[in-house]
Amino acid sequence: MSLRIYSTLSRAMESLSPLEPGHVRMYVCGMTIYDLCHIGHARMMMAFDVVQRWLKSSGYRVTYVRNITDIDDKIIKRAVERGITIRALTDEMIEAMHLDVAKLGIEPPTLEPRATEYVPQMLSLISQLEAKGLAYKASSGDVNFAVRKFPGYGKLSGKSLDELRAGERVAVLDGKDDPLDFVLWKSSKATEPDDAKWDSAALGHDYGQGRPGWHIECSAMSCQTLGDSFDIHGGGADLQFPHHENEIAQSEGASGKPLASIWIHNGFVRVDNEKMSKSLGNFFTIREVLAKYDAETVRFFLVRTHYRTALNYSDVHLDDARNALKRLYTALELVTPAPVNIDWNEPFAARFKAAMDEDFGTPEAVAVLFDLATEVNKTRSAELAGLLKALGACLGLLQSDPKAYLQAGATLDEAAISALIAQRAAAKAGKNFAEADRIRQELLAQGIVLKDSPSGTTWESAQ
CATH class of the missing domain: 3.40.50.620 (HUPs)
Structure with missing residues (x-):
C-alpha cells in the first residue's frame, strides 16, 4: 500500500x-x-x-x-x-x-x-x-x-x-x-x-x-x-x-x-478547551514542561495523538504518558534487544507500517508497540524486543537504556537502594515478612517501586 x-x-x-x-x-x-x-x-x-x-x-x-x-x-x-x-x-x-x-x-x-x-x-x-x-x-x-x-x-x-x-x-x-x-x-x-x-x-x-x-x-x-x-x-x-x-x-x-x-x-494544543497561545497567556514553554517531565515522556505525549487532532495539555495527561512509556521500557528491560533490520512483512511490522502509511497514524502505530511489548513479556524473545526498539525508533522513541529510563528521577542513590533490597531479601529469607513489607513501604515513600520476579528484585522510580 x-x-x-x-x-x-x-x-x-x-x-x-x-x-x-x-x-x-x-x-x-x-x-x-x-x-x-x-x-x-x-x-x-x-x-x-x-x-x-x-x-x-x-x-x-x-x-x-x-x-x-x-x-x-x-x-x-x-x-x-x-x-x-x-x-x-x-x-x-x-x-x-x-x-x-x-x-x-x-x-x-x-x-x-x-x-x-x-x-x-x-x-x-x-x-x-x-x-x-x-x-x-x-x-x-x-x-x-x-x-x-x-x-x-x-x-x-x-x-x-x-x-x-x-x-x-x-x-x-x-x-x-x-x-x-x-x-x-x-x-x-x-x-x-x-x-x-x-x-x-x-x-x-x-x-x-x-x-x-x-x-x-x-x-x-x-x-x-x-x-x-x-x-x-x-x-x-x-x-x-x-x-x-x-x-x-x-x-x-x-x-x-x-x-x-x-x-x-x-492540530492545536489546547488548555481548558482554548488554543494554547502567547496572546491568550495560557502557554507553557518547552523549558517549563521539561523542568517537570523528562524529554521522552513529552515526546511520547505529543506523538501518540494523531497530528491532525487537537491535543489537550495537562499534568494528568503527561503523567499517563509517563506511565505508558514505562510499560514499553519495562518490556525492553526484561531481555536485551537483538539488533534487527525491520522486515516489513513481519506481522507486527506490517501493522505498524499500515498505520503510518495511512496519514501518519501514530495512535495505531503506538498500539502496535504495546501489543509487541506484551508479546515480549510473554516470550522473552530478544528478536521481538529488537523489533520493538526498531519500530520505536521510527517515532523517535525507546532508544534510551531501559534501566536508566526506568530509574531516572530516583531520590536515593543506587547503592542505598541496593542495600535496602538486600536487607529485604534477608528478611524474607528469615520469614520476617513484616520487616520485608516495611522496607518495601519505606522505599515506596521515597519514590522507589520494587518489582519481584523469579530472577530477583529490580526497581524503578515512581517519578
Missing part, C-alpha cells in the same frame, strides 16, 4: 507521488522568533519530525525546509523593549529554540532559512507580481497584493470572496484598493529602528525603504530552496488562512504553477 496523506487543499486522502521520484521536498512554516518556544510550537515541530522520519523509513530522500521568521512587528517591539538589536534578539531566541527541540529528539530540518537573508528574492517576487498586475503601490507607500485579480483565491481555506467581504471593515484603510488586499512590502516608519529597514533601491527596486510582509517571506524562501512546485507544504492549522492562502496566491500568481501537491496542517 502506498503512503496516503490527508491534504487540506483537496480535503481528501492523497497518495504521495513525489514530483521527483524517490525524493520528497517539504516546506514547513516555522517560528516567528521573539520569545521562547512553547509546547504548542513543539507540537508542530514534532508532527513534521514524525513525517520526516517516516518518509526516510519508507526509503525516500527528504529535503525538509523549515524557515525562521526573524523580522516582524513583535520582534521589532521586543528588541526595542530590551534595548538590543533585532539580530541579537533573534540569534538568542534561535539558539534557545535549537537547544529546546534537540532535547525532545526533534531532528533538524535539511535547511533552515532566515527571512532576513532572502529580502532580495522577496523584492524580485514582488516585482514579478507587479508586472503581472497582481501587485500595486499604495498611497501609504506599501506594496499590496490585489486579491480579486488572482482567480481561485480561497481554494485552500474554502473561503469565498463574498464570505471574506462579509467580515471586512467598511473603510478601506492604509491606501488599499480593496480591504481584502494584503501587504507585500511595508513602508518604513520613522519610529522604527534602522535595522528593521531595507533600502529597496540598493537592491534594484523602487519600492522605497521598508521591510517585507509576513506572507511574501515564505513564498520567496520556499520557491528559492525547493523550486516553484514541491511535494508537501505544512504548518499549524492556524496558518491555513490567511498565511497559506496568501502564499498560494503570491507564489502561483508569479509562477503560474501549483505551489505544493499536498498541504498538511497539524
Whole structure:
C-alpha cells in the first residue's frame, strides 16, 4: 500500500507521488522568533519530525525546509523593549529554540532559512507580481497584493470572496484598493529602528525603504530552496488562512504553477478547551514542561495523538504518558534487544507500517508497540524486543537504556537502594515478612517501586 496523506487543499486522502521520484521536498512554516518556544510550537515541530522520519523509513530522500521568521512587528517591539538589536534578539531566541527541540529528539530540518537573508528574492517576487498586475503601490507607500485579480483565491481555506467581504471593515484603510488586499512590502516608519529597514533601491527596486510582509517571506524562501512546485507544504492549522492562502496566491500568481501537491496542517494544543497561545497567556514553554517531565515522556505525549487532532495539555495527561512509556521500557528491560533490520512483512511490522502509511497514524502505530511489548513479556524473545526498539525508533522513541529510563528521577542513590533490597531479601529469607513489607513501604515513600520476579528484585522510580 502506498503512503496516503490527508491534504487540506483537496480535503481528501492523497497518495504521495513525489514530483521527483524517490525524493520528497517539504516546506514547513516555522517560528516567528521573539520569545521562547512553547509546547504548542513543539507540537508542530514534532508532527513534521514524525513525517520526516517516516518518509526516510519508507526509503525516500527528504529535503525538509523549515524557515525562521526573524523580522516582524513583535520582534521589532521586543528588541526595542530590551534595548538590543533585532539580530541579537533573534540569534538568542534561535539558539534557545535549537537547544529546546534537540532535547525532545526533534531532528533538524535539511535547511533552515532566515527571512532576513532572502529580502532580495522577496523584492524580485514582488516585482514579478507587479508586472503581472497582481501587485500595486499604495498611497501609504506599501506594496499590496490585489486579491480579486488572482482567480481561485480561497481554494485552500474554502473561503469565498463574498464570505471574506462579509467580515471586512467598511473603510478601506492604509491606501488599499480593496480591504481584502494584503501587504507585500511595508513602508518604513520613522519610529522604527534602522535595522528593521531595507533600502529597496540598493537592491534594484523602487519600492522605497521598508521591510517585507509576513506572507511574501515564505513564498520567496520556499520557491528559492525547493523550486516553484514541491511535494508537501505544512504548518499549524492556524496558518491555513490567511498565511497559506496568501502564499498560494503570491507564489502561483508569479509562477503560474501549483505551489505544493499536498498541504498538511497539524492540530492545536489546547488548555481548558482554548488554543494554547502567547496572546491568550495560557502557554507553557518547552523549558517549563521539561523542568517537570523528562524529554521522552513529552515526546511520547505529543506523538501518540494523531497530528491532525487537537491535543489537550495537562499534568494528568503527561503523567499517563509517563506511565505508558514505562510499560514499553519495562518490556525492553526484561531481555536485551537483538539488533534487527525491520522486515516489513513481519506481522507486527506490517501493522505498524499500515498505520503510518495511512496519514501518519501514530495512535495505531503506538498500539502496535504495546501489543509487541506484551508479546515480549510473554516470550522473552530478544528478536521481538529488537523489533520493538526498531519500530520505536521510527517515532523517535525507546532508544534510551531501559534501566536508566526506568530509574531516572530516583531520590536515593543506587547503592542505598541496593542495600535496602538486600536487607529485604534477608528478611524474607528469615520469614520476617513484616520487616520485608516495611522496607518495601519505606522505599515506596521515597519514590522507589520494587518489582519481584523469579530472577530477583529490580526497581524503578515512581517519578
